[in-house]
Amino acid sequence: MLESALTEEARLALERYGGDNASKTLLPLWRLFEGFLQARGALPAAILNIPEESLRAYANYLDYEDCHIDDALVALSAVLLVCLHVGYSGKSLRTIVIPRIRRPVENRQWDAFRLRTYQPLESSQLARSRRRRAKREAQVADRKHVNDAVS
Structure with a gap:
């Protein structure tokens, strides 16, 4: 099977990064991205010529495609990893996110962070505000x- 210039460049970058295992694992995800680029128009000559707008459009596409958010994160991460190892600016790659993921939210129970991928239910918000109010009232009563x- 004949590889395109982009796939060949991605394969070489992945082999430098992590050897054959990285190439076997991440290259199929790269090919999906390349198919997305082909559907939008002509393929660029090199990975560094891929505009940021195309990467953002791919993130939006993954958000609205009928797939689980974890699968979308893995697919986008594979593409961004290839771009990073080819020489794309890490600063610009950090701004490319799947819109459904809002921001890291502190998980108070474990002092760690988790990704919020949904809007909390109104009932859970009301219960949380009732708990906070009860806690404040108890503190005032203790004082x-x-x-x-x-x-």
């Missing part, structure tokens, strides 16, 4: 009780 005991 009042301590102040009364001291006086």
